[in-house]
Amino acid sequence: MSITPGQFKAARRLLGWSQKTASFSRIGVKTTGKLERGIRPLRETELPIIRAALESAGVVFNADGLGVLLKEQHGGNGSIVPDNLDA
Numbered sequence: 001m002s003i004t005p006g007q008f009k010a011a012r013r014l015l016g017w018s019q020k021t022a023s024f025s026r027i028g029v030k031t032t033g034k035l036e037r038g039i040r041p042l043r044e045t046e047l048p049i050i051r052a053a054l055e056s057a058g059v060v061f062n063a064d065g066l067g068v069l070l071k072e073q074h075g076g077n078g079s080i081v082p083d084n085l086d087a
Helices: 005-015 029-037 046-056
Strands: 059-061 068-070
Touching: 005 029, 005 046, 005 059, 005 068, 029 046, 046 059
Parallel strands: none
Antiparallel strands: 059 068
16 A cells, blocks of 8 residues: 655644654655655555555554554544644
């Protein structure tokens, strides 16, 4: 399953990661920004790296491709819909 730019950004923000923090395993800060803005798509080699890092931190990707949530939350439902990131 793919990850949309909105899901990628929502997952990072839900975890409280900056773009620098999110620059995991061969994925640089500039690349992270480009992926979030949809300037370039994820490469096949990047998807498993990014997905594994986010899921190991507790992110669950909604099957509908519209949002993300955390496995464990203390208060609130823990979900972020990409359209509401700047709210």
